Amino acid sequence: MSNRPVIRRSAFAVSAALLVVVALVAGCSSGSGKKDNPAAAEPVAKVTLAPGDKAKNVNPVDPVSVSVANGTIDQVALTNAAGKQVTGELAPDKHSFKITEALGYNATYTWSGTAIGTDHKPIPIEGSFSTLAPKNTVPATINIADNQEVGIAAPIILQFKASVQNKQAVEKALTITTDPPTEGAWAWFPDDNGSRLHWRPKDYWVPGTTVHVAAKLYGLDLGNGNYGYTDLTSDFKIGRSQIVKANAPSHRMQVVRDGQVIFDFAVSYGEGNEPRNVTRSGVHVVTEKYEDFMMSNPPFYTNVRERWAVRISNNGEFIHANPESVASQGSANVTNGCINLSPGDAQKYFPTALYGDPVEVTGTSIPLSAADGDLYDWTIDWNTWKSMSALKGEPSQVVTATPVPPQPVGGR
DSSP states (O other): OOOOOOOOOOHHHHHHHHHHHHHHHHTTSOOOHHHHOGGGSOOOOEEEEESOTTEEEEOTTSOOEEEEESEEEEEEEEEETTOOBOOEEEOTTSSEEEEOSOOOSSOEEEEEEEEEETTSOEEEOOEEEEEOOOSEEEOEEESSOTTOEEOTTOOEEEEESSOOSOHHHHHHTEEEEEESOOOEEEEEEOOSSSOEEEEEESSOOOTTOEEEEEEOOBTOEEETTEEEOOOEEEEEEEOOOEEEEEEGGGTEEEEEETTEEEEEEEOBOBOOSSGGGOOOBEEEEOOEEEEEEEEEETTTEEEEEEEEEEEOOTTSOEEEEOGGGTTTTTTOOOBSSSEEEOHHHHHHHGGGOOTTOEEEEESOSSBOOGGGOSOOGGGSOHHHHHHTSTTTTSOOOEEOSOOOOOOOOOOO
16 A cells, blocks of 8 residues: 555636636737727728819819828729710829819719728729809900911900900900010900900000910800800911001002002092091001902992902991092092002002001091991000000000910810
8 A cells, every 4th residue: 555645636726727728828819809900990091172072053164173181092083974084184192183174064073083091991082063054155256366467556356245244354364475575455345246355555566576365264254144155365476567658638648668668659538528438537457358349338339349459447448449530549539438549559559468557547537436447446545545444554464475375175
């Protein structure tokens, strides 16, 4: 029989030891899954839309963009109701995206895309807005075409197809770029099938001047619910200096090119025995010319074919050939108000005439005025001309830097 002592362990002691082991194993756990689960954290990227989501009556030329804080743009698009994507530009750092073309009137646009936060979590770019719906859109035209060469008295005329109420806003949207620098101003004339606005230099243009006209009219509030139809531009050049000196008592007409007399013609002016046949005194402007033109002045004559006709005002004054008055040309004034030349002299003058050439008529009893048509700009003194601007003393936008080519107007 062994004398080795017997060691007895209670069931309680064994159970306690097992509990310690279990507790140690449990101590390897990271704790509550709800507290430390990355999937449950909110994304950190924040998207800002301009204009805001559901915005209404947005002007189609207002800035439109999306920006992301605490993240970058992965992909983005702005589309119209037809699914057409609008042109835009993503910033190099990918924190923002801006639209680079004008939008359309009365249209709805929708954002789509994704941004990735600094926490690598994606969030959607989404939202929409709508643009304003004008009562009417008003077209306008510029009288001088691109690459046209014009005379030294040529005004720039902006003609609207409806009345303009917000005249100051229109003038502020217009820029004239000239080289060399040229002092000039805008003046509003009485409505004629819509509002019309003229710009002319203080003095005749310097020959060779280059001119850029920019009219940012699209999206412009013209008043009474009317908005501009589209932007307009024109790039043209002032040609040589050519001035017609037309002194009625002398019965002659000189054509002065760059200071030198190139023609000295015998002519006949208006008879002047009644107002209707007085050739108006003042600076006229050549506006158009025709090799053949049917003239009427009822009841005195109707549909008479005239040759080499150069219009100098809208009251029916032309410089043109008239074989019937040749005997009086150089000695008497017998016309109905036009300046008559012999067919040969008229044919010589005709090809030299440009739109915008000044025709300086002197020595008659009635001055050129608004009653004689819509191109009497040079009969208005400079201070009065400036007072016809809606800006009342504020300078016109005239710059001399090379203009940036205009971006095309949208409408998508």
